Amino acid sequence: xxxxxxxxxxxxxLLYVLMGGADFGAGILEFFSTxxxxxxxxxxxxxxxxxxxxxxxxxxxxxxxxLFVGFPVIYxxxxxxxxxxxxxxxxxxxARGTAFTFRNYDAVKDRMQVIYSKTFMYSSLVTPLFLGIxxxxxxxxxxxxxxxxxVEAYIFSWLGFxxxxxxxxxxxxxxxxxxxxxxxxTKTEADRLRFITKAKHMSIAALIAAALVLxxxxxxxxxxxHWLFGxxxxxxxxxLAVVSLVWMWVSLFRQSxxxxxxIAGAQITLLLVAxxxxxxxxxxxxxxxxxxxxxIHHGSDKSIRALAIALLAGSVFILxxxxxxxxxxxxxxxxxx
Amino acid sequence: MDDFIxxxxxxxxxxxxxxxxxxxxxxxxxxxxxxHYQWLKNGDPVYKNVTRAxxxxxxxxxxxxxxxGTVLSFELGLLWPEFMKHAGPxxxxxxxxxxxxxxxxxxxxxxxxxxxxRFNKWFHWWTGVVVGVSGLLSGILVVAANAWMNSPAGxxxxxxxxxxxxxxxAMFNKAWFPQALHMILAALTATGFAVAGVHAFMILKxxxxxxxxKAFRIAAVFACIGAILQPFSGDISAKSVGERQPEKLAAxxxxxxxxxxxxxxIGGIPDVKNxxxxxxxxxxxxxxFLAHDNFNTPVTGLDAFPKDSRPPVAITHYAFQTxxxxxxxxxxxxxxxxFTLWKKKKWLEKRWLLKLFALATPAxxxxxxxxxxxxxxxxxxxxxxxxxxxxxxxxxxxxIVYSFYIFTAVYFSLSxxxxxxxxxxxxxxGQLYDIPx
Numbered sequence: 001x002x003x004x005x006x007x008x009x010x011x012x013x014l015l016y017v018l019m020g021g022a023d024f025g026a027g028i029l030e031f032f033s034t035x036x037x038x039x040x041x042x043x044x045x046x047x048x049x050x051x052x053x054x055x056x057x058x059x060x061x062x063x064x065x066x067l068f069v070g071f072p073v074i075y076x077x078x079x080x081x082x083x084x085x086x087x088x089x090x091x092x093x094x095a096r097g098t099a100f101t102f103r104n105y106d107a108v109k110d111r112m113q114v115i116y117s118k119t120f121m122y123s124s125l126v127t128p129l130f131l132g133i134x135x136x137x138x139x140x141x142x143x144x145x146x147x148x149x150x151v152e153a154y155i156f157s158w159l160g161f162x163x164x165x166x167x168x169x170x171x172x173x174x175x176x177x178x179x180x181x182x183x184x185x186t187k188t189e190a191d192r193l194r195f196i197t198k199a200k201h202m203s204i205a206a207l208i209a210a211a212l213v214l215x216x217x218x219x220x221x222x223x224x225x226h227w228l229f230g231x232x233x234x235x236x237x238x239x240l241a242v243v244s245l246v247w248m249w250v251s252l253f254r255q256s257x258x259x260x261x262x263i264a265g266a267q268i269t270l271l272l273v274a275x276x277x278x279x280x281x282x283x284x285x286x287x288x289x290x291x292x293x294x295x296i297h298h299g300s301d302k303s304i305r306a307l308a309i310a311l312l313a314g315s316v317f318i319l320x321x322x323x324x325x326x327x328x329x330x331x332x333x334x335x336x337x
Numbered sequence: 338m339d340d341f342i343x344x345x346x347x348x349x350x351x352x353x354x355x356x357x358x359x360x361x362x363x364x365x366x367x368x369x370x371x372x373h374y375q376w377l378k379n380g381d382p383v384y385k386n387v388t389r390a391x392x393x394x395x396x397x398x399x400x401x402x403x404x405x406g407t408v409l410s411f412e413l414g415l416l417w418p419e420f421m422k423h424a425g426p427x428x429x430x431x432x433x434x435x436x437x438x439x440x441x442x443x444x445x446x447x448x449x450x451x452x453x454x455r456f457n458k459w460f461h462w463w464t465g466v467v468v469g470v471s472g473l474l475s476g477i478l479v480v481a482a483n484a485w486m487n488s489p490a491g492x493x494x495x496x497x498x499x500x501x502x503x504x505x506x507a508m509f510n511k512a513w514f515p516q517a518l519h520m521i522l523a524a525l526t527a528t529g530f531a532v533a534g535v536h537a538f539m540i541l542k543x544x545x546x547x548x549x550x551k552a553f554r555i556a557a558v559f560a561c562i563g564a565i566l567q568p569f570s571g572d573i574s575a576k577s578v579g580e581r582q583p584e585k586l587a588a589x590x591x592x593x594x595x596x597x598x599x600x601x602x603i604g605g606i607p608d609v610k611n612x613x614x615x616x617x618x619x620x621x622x623x624x625x626f627l628a629h630d631n632f633n634t635p636v637t638g639l640d641a642f643p644k645d646s647r648p649p650v651a652i653t654h655y656a657f658q659t660x661x662x663x664x665x666x667x668x669x670x671x672x673x674x675x676f677t678l679w680k681k682k683k684w685l686e687k688r689w690l691l692k693l694f695a696l697a698t699p700a701x702x703x704x705x706x707x708x709x710x711x712x713x714x715x716x717x718x719x720x721x722x723x724x725x726x727x728x729x730x731x732x733x734x735x736x737i738v739y740s741f742y743i744f745t746a747v748y749f750s751l752s753x754x755x756x757x758x759x760x761x762x763x764x765x766x767g768q769l770y771d772i773p774x
Contacts, residue, residue: 070429102400
């Protein structure tokens with residue numbers, strides 16, 4: 001039962017990165033669009049993500065609920081030592097979720113639209129940046145449970161070159177996922193080409209950010225290369241991800257978009273497998289202490305069993321409905337007026 | 338302001354904000370479904386317009402409720418890590434089920450909002466009903482989790498250890514049913530009065546009268562059903578509180594001394610120092626009767642509890658009185674409205690009736706906030722009643738005051754924007770839905 005719960009936690013994180021990430025990316029792409037093409041970009045994106053918009057963010061709720069019901073010690077440790085980045089991320093989530101909806105549903109389209117758009121774009125950058133920082137902090141081993149000073153306990157736990165680099169990398173990945181996702185949703189050739197170009201730019205940005213992460217890890221003394229290349233599974237994943245990058249570029253340059261979503265999804269999945277396989281069963285590395293393991297710091301057996309059953313039962317309802325939602329709004333025909 | 342008070346204030350603010358949006362998100366889909374049904378059955382396009390207008394409102398409220406709910410699931414840990422460390426696995430069951438219900442709600446809402454003319458019309462209607470049903474389920478589950486804090490169950494507390502955990506027993510604690518029932522009826526009444534009030538106001542301004550009249554009638558009927566049922570549920574709740582948390586009931590009633598033939602105190606200023614209530618109307622024996630169905634049965638007073646385990650009396654008492662007073666007013670309006678529907682149809686067009694509803698627009702939500710204050714402040718100083726004190730659960734991180742200021746600013750501005758958006762929605766009804774006035 002514990003393994004089922006862990007699998008769900010992992011899957012929820014992956015799905016949030018993929019679907020929520022593409023969603024954040026929509027705002028990032030809007031941010032980096034030229035003033036002229038902003039409206040076009042926005043319209044295509046709105047049509048693509050509108051119906052699935054709310055559902056994309058439910059994965060975060062699932063992940064956090066699994067964490068606090070199943071692994072309360074890990075949840076409360078995170079809540080204490082990563083309080084500040086979590087709050088900033090939450091403020092981003094509030095700003096983004098409301099601005100997106102308000103922009104669409106404001107009955108009068110006037111200068112307020114500019115405010116909604118600005119809020120949406122900036123929060124689309126800030127939220128994944130801090131999600132990345134939080135993820136980076138979980139692995140970096142800078143969280144010090146014995147720290148006494150405010151700065152040592154609550155700032156250095158997350159503010160560092162490595163964590164920020166992971167944050168930037170997350171932002172670029174979101175932009176990349178969004179571009180790839182939206183290519184398949186475009187209706188005109190011009191739009192399609194525009195998003196192919198965006199995908200190229202974003203993949204290059206992601207590579208640069210990845211290099212930054214490696215550099216930061218080296219500088220901060222985090223054994224990232226050891227994690228990624230030190231065991232056969234992670235090693236294979238990283239190699240596969242890099243190889244598929246070549247395939248993806250070839251596809252992008254040939255404008256053959258058939259496999260793009262699958263390749264991009266696979267790349268992110270491989271990266272997540274690589275990093276989690278190495279750390280399993282530890283979820284949070286600590287400074288000068290044993291990391292917090294999922295196998296040790298879990299709730300009572302009965303709680304885990306109840307949680308697993310709730311998750312399995314929930315899937316029976318959620319997954320078919322979600323697939324049908326995605327399927328319905330992916331069909332090409334436009335609604336009759 | 339010290340960090341502990343700041344943390345409590347931030348939590349109260351977040352819940353007080355979220356509760357409005359979740360109430361509307363729970364109830365509005367049913368109003369929509371009724372109006373939508375009328376359109377599908379009778380083909381009156383005004384009903385279609387009402388449905389579409391409401392669905393835009395729901396989208397705004399749902400988005401705001403979803404983000405404020407997400408924030409809460411983190412705030413539980415950010416502000417009360419020690420509480421969540423122990424309570425998470427015990428009272429987590431409703432939250433894990435709520436995850437599913439909320440997810441389904443989001444999916445169904447996607448279908449509903451973007452599904453006009455895309456699907457079979459009854460399938461489309463049905464997705465709207467699913468939004469409401471799953472929203473209602475979410476509400477019940479979250480309240481069940483809160484009820485556990487009032488009525489801890491499903492574990493044994495031995496030497497500071499939480500053992501023999503049973504999440505199912507925790508979910509079905511003694512308080513879950515009365516609290517969930519009271520909350521749902523409150524949501525129904527509050528949303529109904531708020532929506533009916535806005536439409537009544539527009540009719541008074543003679544704007545798009547046909548549109549607003551149809552909308553008003555649907556909301557008013559729901560509101561009045563809720564207002565009439567609520568006192569019964571309130572009675573169940575009060576008896577349940579008296580049985581489980583006698584000091585909370587005592588604080589609600591400002592009942593200081595344990596006595597037989599306990600009197601019901603109406604109004605008044607509680608004087609905690611001297612343990613009396615000044616300037617109050619007292620109905621002898623009434624409290625005994627309300628709490629125990631017998632005028633002579635003794636009712637436990639605050640004096641039965643050590644001073645450091647008593648809830649703040651004044652806030653709890655005022656909030657309770659406010660809630661009951663508003664509830665009674667809404668009950669009167671409701672009874673009167675049904676009498677009008679039954680015997681005096683011609684009054685329905687009268688301006689004074691509409692004025693009454695327009696005035697009552699915020700009443701339900703004021704009662705909801707007051708009631709929520711009663712249940713939360715009345716549980717103090719405990720976060721888990723009788724087990725863990727709120728003060729022992731708070732985060733060790735200093736500087737929560739600043740976090741409180743930031744969230745206050747954010748929620749305050751969000752409230753203003755939402756009101757502004759609604760104002761625009763209502764103002765634009767004529768242009769958006771192309772209806773002759």
